[in-house]
Amino acid sequence: MKNSLGVAIKKANNALARDTAHFAKQLGLTEMQASTINYIADHENSQDVFQRDLEHEFNIRKATASSLVTAMVAKDLLIRVPATKDARYKRLLLTPKARPLAAQIEAFFITSEQRMQRLLASNFQPTYHGLQQLSQTFTDQPTSSPSKKGLKANDN
Template identity: 75%
Template sequence: MKNSLGIAIQKANNALARDRDQFAKTLGLTGRQVSAINFIADHENERDLFQRDLEHEFNIRKATASSLVTAMVAKNLLIRVPSTTDARYKRLLLTPHARQMAQQIAAFFATSERRMQTLLADQFSLSIQSLQQISQAFTATPTMQHSKKP
Protein backbone atom coordinates (compact mmCIF):
# COMPACT_ATOMS: atom_id res chain seq x y z
CA MET A 1 0.00 0.00 0.00
CA LYS A 2 1.42 3.30 -1.07
CA ASN A 3 -0.57 5.61 1.21
CA SER A 4 -1.41 3.42 4.21
CA LEU A 5 -2.98 5.30 7.11
CA GLY A 6 -2.00 2.53 9.51
CA ILE A 7 1.66 2.80 8.55
CA ALA A 8 1.54 6.61 8.77
CA ILE A 9 0.06 6.36 12.29
CA GLN A 10 2.70 3.81 13.28
CA LYS A 11 5.52 6.00 11.97
CA ALA A 12 4.18 9.05 13.80
CA ASN A 13 3.76 7.02 17.00
CA ASN A 14 7.33 5.72 16.71
CA ALA A 15 8.67 9.24 16.21
CA LEU A 16 6.77 10.53 19.25
CA ALA A 17 7.87 7.54 21.35
CA ARG A 18 11.53 8.05 20.38
CA ASP A 19 11.31 11.74 21.27
CA ARG A 20 9.71 10.88 24.65
CA ASP A 21 12.26 8.12 25.28
CA GLN A 22 15.18 10.49 24.61
CA PHE A 23 13.74 12.97 27.10
CA ALA A 24 13.06 10.20 29.64
CA LYS A 25 16.66 9.03 29.39
CA THR A 26 17.85 12.46 30.58
CA LEU A 27 15.92 11.80 33.81
CA GLY A 28 17.08 8.20 34.12
CA LEU A 29 13.60 6.91 33.34
CA THR A 30 11.79 5.04 30.58
CA GLY A 31 9.25 6.62 28.29
CA ARG A 32 6.40 4.72 29.93
CA GLN A 33 7.52 5.86 33.38
CA VAL A 34 7.55 9.48 32.23
CA SER A 35 4.07 9.10 30.75
CA ALA A 36 2.78 7.44 33.94
CA ILE A 37 4.20 10.21 36.14
CA ASN A 38 2.59 12.82 33.90
CA PHE A 39 -0.79 11.06 33.97
CA ILE A 40 -0.78 10.57 37.75
CA ALA A 41 0.36 14.14 38.42
CA ASP A 42 -2.42 15.45 36.15
CA HIS A 43 -5.20 13.41 37.79
CA GLU A 44 -4.24 12.57 41.38
CA ASN A 45 -6.06 15.59 42.84
CA GLU A 46 -9.28 14.68 41.02
CA ARG A 47 -9.67 11.08 42.20
CA ASP A 48 -7.91 8.00 43.52
CA LEU A 49 -5.78 6.36 40.83
CA PHE A 50 -5.18 2.64 40.53
CA GLN A 51 -3.20 0.33 38.28
CA ARG A 52 -6.35 -0.23 36.18
CA ASP A 53 -6.37 3.51 35.39
CA LEU A 54 -2.92 3.14 33.81
CA GLU A 55 -4.18 0.11 31.86
CA HIS A 56 -7.09 2.13 30.52
CA GLU A 57 -5.25 5.40 29.85
CA PHE A 58 -2.37 3.81 27.94
CA ASN A 59 -4.31 0.86 26.49
CA ILE A 60 -1.87 -1.62 28.01
CA ARG A 61 -2.45 -5.09 29.39
CA LYS A 62 -2.69 -5.87 33.08
CA ALA A 63 0.72 -7.58 33.13
CA THR A 64 2.38 -4.60 31.44
CA ALA A 65 0.83 -2.17 33.92
CA SER A 66 1.84 -4.40 36.81
CA SER A 67 5.46 -4.50 35.61
CA LEU A 68 5.44 -0.72 35.13
CA VAL A 69 4.09 -0.07 38.63
CA THR A 70 6.48 -2.58 40.23
CA ALA A 71 9.48 -0.98 38.50
CA MET A 72 8.33 2.50 39.49
CA VAL A 73 7.92 1.44 43.14
CA ALA A 74 11.42 -0.07 43.05
CA LYS A 75 12.81 3.22 41.61
CA ASN A 76 11.13 5.25 44.37
CA LEU A 77 8.74 6.94 41.91
CA LEU A 78 5.47 5.51 43.23
CA ILE A 79 4.04 4.18 46.45
CA ARG A 80 1.00 1.93 46.79
CA VAL A 81 -1.38 2.76 49.62
CA PRO A 82 -4.71 1.13 50.51
CA SER A 83 -7.78 2.73 48.99
CA THR A 84 -9.90 4.83 51.31
CA THR A 85 -13.00 2.89 50.25
CA ASP A 86 -11.69 -0.68 49.73
CA ALA A 87 -8.39 -1.83 51.26
CA ARG A 88 -8.07 -4.59 48.64
CA TYR A 89 -7.24 -1.93 46.08
CA LYS A 90 -3.99 0.03 46.20
CA ARG A 91 -3.94 3.69 45.21
CA LEU A 92 -0.94 4.95 43.29
CA LEU A 93 0.76 8.05 44.67
CA LEU A 94 3.83 9.86 43.40
CA THR A 95 6.78 10.01 45.74
CA PRO A 96 8.43 13.39 46.46
CA HIS A 97 11.22 12.28 44.06
CA ALA A 98 8.73 11.77 41.19
CA ARG A 99 6.83 14.91 42.12
CA GLN A 100 10.04 16.92 41.64
CA MET A 101 10.32 15.61 38.08
CA ALA A 102 6.62 16.07 37.30
CA GLN A 103 6.97 19.75 36.36
CA GLN A 104 9.81 19.04 33.92
CA ILE A 105 7.81 16.18 32.45
CA ALA A 106 4.67 18.31 32.10
CA ALA A 107 6.70 21.02 30.35
CA PHE A 108 8.11 18.45 27.91
CA PHE A 109 4.65 17.14 27.01
CA ALA A 110 3.25 20.68 26.70
CA THR A 111 6.03 21.55 24.25
CA SER A 112 5.36 18.39 22.23
CA GLU A 113 1.66 19.21 22.12
CA ARG A 114 2.37 22.76 20.92
CA ARG A 115 4.64 21.39 18.17
CA MET A 116 1.85 19.09 16.97
CA GLN A 117 -0.71 21.93 17.08
CA THR A 118 1.62 24.09 15.00
CA LEU A 119 2.23 21.30 12.47
CA LEU A 120 -1.46 20.41 12.09
CA ALA A 121 -2.85 23.95 12.45
CA ASP A 122 -6.56 23.92 11.52
CA GLN A 123 -6.60 20.13 11.29
CA PHE A 124 -5.55 19.60 14.94
CA SER A 125 -9.00 19.01 16.48
CA LEU A 126 -10.16 16.90 13.55
CA SER A 127 -6.98 14.81 13.80
CA ILE A 128 -7.57 14.11 17.50
CA GLN A 129 -11.19 13.14 16.86
CA SER A 130 -10.24 10.86 13.97
CA LEU A 131 -7.49 9.11 15.93
CA GLN A 132 -9.84 8.65 18.92
CA GLN A 133 -12.43 7.06 16.61
CA ILE A 134 -9.84 4.67 15.19
CA SER A 135 -8.58 3.77 18.67
CA GLN A 136 -12.08 3.11 19.99
CA ALA A 137 -13.16 1.09 16.97
CA PHE A 138 -10.09 -1.13 16.95
CA THR A 139 -10.06 -1.54 20.74
CA ALA A 140 -13.75 -2.42 20.96
CA THR A 141 -13.72 -4.79 17.99
CA PRO A 142 -11.00 -7.42 18.06
CA THR A 143 -9.75 -8.82 14.79
CA MET A 144 -12.98 -10.77 14.37
CA GLN A 145 -13.43 -8.80 11.15
CA HIS A 146 -10.52 -10.70 9.61
CA SER A 147 -11.89 -14.14 10.38
CA LYS A 148 -15.30 -13.62 8.74
CA LYS A 149 -15.69 -15.35 5.43
CA PRO A 150 -17.60 -13.61 2.63
Protein backbone atom coordinates in the same frame (compact mmCIF):
# COMPACT_ATOMS: atom_id res chain seq x y z
CA MET B 1 0.46 -0.59 0.04
CA LYS B 2 1.05 2.98 -1.15
CA ASN B 3 -0.20 5.86 1.05
CA SER B 4 -1.17 3.50 3.86
CA LEU B 5 -2.81 5.39 6.71
CA GLY B 6 -1.87 2.62 9.13
CA VAL B 7 1.81 2.90 8.19
CA ALA B 8 1.70 6.70 8.51
CA ILE B 9 0.12 6.45 11.97
CA LYS B 10 2.71 3.86 13.02
CA LYS B 11 5.59 6.05 11.81
CA ALA B 12 4.18 9.11 13.61
CA ASN B 13 3.69 7.06 16.78
CA ASN B 14 7.25 5.74 16.57
CA ALA B 15 8.64 9.25 16.12
CA LEU B 16 6.68 10.57 19.12
CA ALA B 17 7.70 7.56 21.22
CA ARG B 18 11.38 8.02 20.32
CA ASP B 19 11.20 11.72 21.20
CA THR B 20 9.61 10.92 24.56
CA ALA B 21 12.04 8.06 25.21
CA HIS B 22 15.01 10.36 24.49
CA PHE B 23 13.67 12.94 26.95
CA ALA B 24 12.83 10.32 29.60
CA LYS B 25 16.29 8.76 29.33
CA GLN B 26 17.81 12.10 30.35
CA LEU B 27 15.81 11.81 33.60
CA GLY B 28 16.77 8.16 34.12
CA LEU B 29 13.28 6.96 33.19
CA THR B 30 11.59 4.98 30.46
CA GLU B 31 8.95 6.48 28.20
CA MET B 32 6.18 4.67 30.09
CA GLN B 33 7.53 5.73 33.48
CA ALA B 34 7.54 9.37 32.36
CA SER B 35 3.99 9.05 30.99
CA THR B 36 2.85 7.38 34.21
CA ILE B 37 4.32 10.12 36.39
CA ASN B 38 2.62 12.70 34.20
CA TYR B 39 -0.74 10.90 34.36
CA ILE B 40 -0.66 10.50 38.14
CA ALA B 41 0.44 14.11 38.69
CA ASP B 42 -2.44 15.30 36.47
CA HIS B 43 -5.07 13.22 38.28
CA GLU B 44 -4.02 12.69 41.89
CA ASN B 45 -5.69 15.85 43.21
CA SER B 46 -9.04 15.13 41.55
CA GLN B 47 -9.31 11.34 41.91
CA ASP B 48 -7.65 8.26 43.33
CA VAL B 49 -5.40 6.66 40.72
CA PHE B 50 -5.18 2.87 40.60
CA GLN B 51 -3.26 0.42 38.42
CA ARG B 52 -6.42 -0.25 36.39
CA ASP B 53 -6.49 3.46 35.48
CA LEU B 54 -3.04 3.07 33.91
CA GLU B 55 -4.25 0.00 32.01
CA HIS B 56 -7.15 1.98 30.59
CA GLU B 57 -5.27 5.25 29.91
CA PHE B 58 -2.33 3.64 28.11
CA ASN B 59 -4.22 0.67 26.64
CA ILE B 60 -1.85 -1.81 28.26
CA ARG B 61 -2.50 -5.25 29.70
CA LYS B 62 -2.77 -5.97 33.40
CA ALA B 63 0.60 -7.75 33.50
CA THR B 64 2.33 -4.83 31.76
CA ALA B 65 0.82 -2.31 34.19
CA SER B 66 1.79 -4.52 37.13
CA SER B 67 5.42 -4.73 35.94
CA LEU B 68 5.49 -0.98 35.34
CA VAL B 69 4.17 -0.14 38.81
CA THR B 70 6.47 -2.69 40.49
CA ALA B 71 9.53 -1.23 38.74
CA MET B 72 8.50 2.32 39.66
CA VAL B 73 7.99 1.34 43.31
CA ALA B 74 11.46 -0.26 43.28
CA LYS B 75 12.94 2.97 41.87
CA ASP B 76 11.19 4.97 44.62
CA LEU B 77 9.00 6.84 42.13
CA LEU B 78 5.64 5.49 43.34
CA ILE B 79 4.12 4.18 46.52
CA ARG B 80 1.04 2.01 46.89
CA VAL B 81 -1.38 3.20 49.59
CA PRO B 82 -4.63 1.50 50.61
CA ALA B 83 -7.71 3.23 49.19
CA THR B 84 -9.84 5.09 51.72
CA LYS B 85 -13.06 3.30 50.73
CA ASP B 86 -11.66 -0.20 50.21
CA ALA B 87 -8.26 -1.24 51.55
CA ARG B 88 -8.06 -4.10 49.04
CA TYR B 89 -7.35 -1.51 46.34
CA LYS B 90 -4.05 0.35 46.32
CA ARG B 91 -3.88 3.97 45.23
CA LEU B 92 -0.76 5.06 43.38
CA LEU B 93 0.98 8.16 44.68
CA LEU B 94 4.13 9.93 43.56
CA THR B 95 7.07 9.92 45.95
CA PRO B 96 9.06 13.04 46.88
CA LYS B 97 11.71 11.78 44.41
CA ALA B 98 9.15 11.81 41.54
CA ARG B 99 7.62 15.23 42.30
CA PRO B 100 10.37 17.38 40.74
CA LEU B 101 10.42 15.06 37.73
CA ALA B 102 6.67 15.56 37.26
CA ALA B 103 7.13 19.29 36.59
CA GLN B 104 9.83 18.63 33.98
CA ILE B 105 7.78 15.90 32.34
CA GLU B 106 4.68 18.10 32.20
CA ALA B 107 6.68 20.89 30.54
CA PHE B 108 8.00 18.42 27.96
CA PHE B 109 4.52 17.09 27.12
CA ILE B 110 3.09 20.62 26.89
CA THR B 111 5.83 21.58 24.44
CA SER B 112 5.28 18.41 22.39
CA GLU B 113 1.54 19.04 22.27
CA GLN B 114 2.10 22.64 21.14
CA ARG B 115 4.43 21.44 18.38
CA MET B 116 1.79 19.00 17.11
CA GLN B 117 -0.97 21.60 17.26
CA ARG B 118 1.14 24.14 15.34
CA LEU B 119 2.04 21.52 12.74
CA LEU B 120 -1.57 20.43 12.22
CA ALA B 121 -3.03 23.95 12.64
CA SER B 122 -6.64 24.00 11.41
CA ASN B 123 -6.54 20.22 10.86
CA PHE B 124 -5.93 19.57 14.56
CA GLN B 125 -9.52 18.95 15.70
CA PRO B 126 -10.56 16.74 12.76
CA THR B 127 -7.32 14.74 13.07
CA TYR B 128 -7.74 14.33 16.82
CA HIS B 129 -11.35 13.25 16.44
CA GLY B 130 -10.48 10.79 13.65
CA LEU B 131 -7.67 9.21 15.66
CA GLN B 132 -9.97 8.83 18.66
CA GLN B 133 -12.53 7.08 16.46
CA LEU B 134 -9.88 4.74 15.02
CA SER B 135 -8.60 3.87 18.47
CA GLN B 136 -12.07 3.19 19.84
CA THR B 137 -13.28 1.19 16.86
CA PHE B 138 -10.19 -1.00 16.59
CA THR B 139 -10.23 -1.59 20.36
CA ASP B 140 -13.94 -2.48 20.48
CA GLN B 141 -14.04 -4.45 17.23
CA PRO B 142 -10.63 -5.90 16.29
CA THR B 143 -10.16 -6.84 12.67
CA SER B 144 -10.68 -10.55 12.12
CA SER B 145 -8.57 -12.64 9.80
CA PRO B 146 -9.64 -12.73 6.14
CA SER B 147 -12.46 -15.14 5.45
CA LYS B 148 -11.87 -18.30 3.48
CA LYS B 149 -15.39 -18.14 2.10
CA GLY B 150 -15.52 -18.58 -1.59
CA LEU B 151 -12.32 -20.64 -1.73
CA LYS B 152 -12.78 -24.04 -3.26
CA ALA B 153 -10.65 -27.04 -2.32
CA ASN B 154 -8.95 -27.02 -5.71
CA ASP B 155 -8.17 -23.26 -5.65
CA ASN B 156 -5.05 -23.89 -3.53
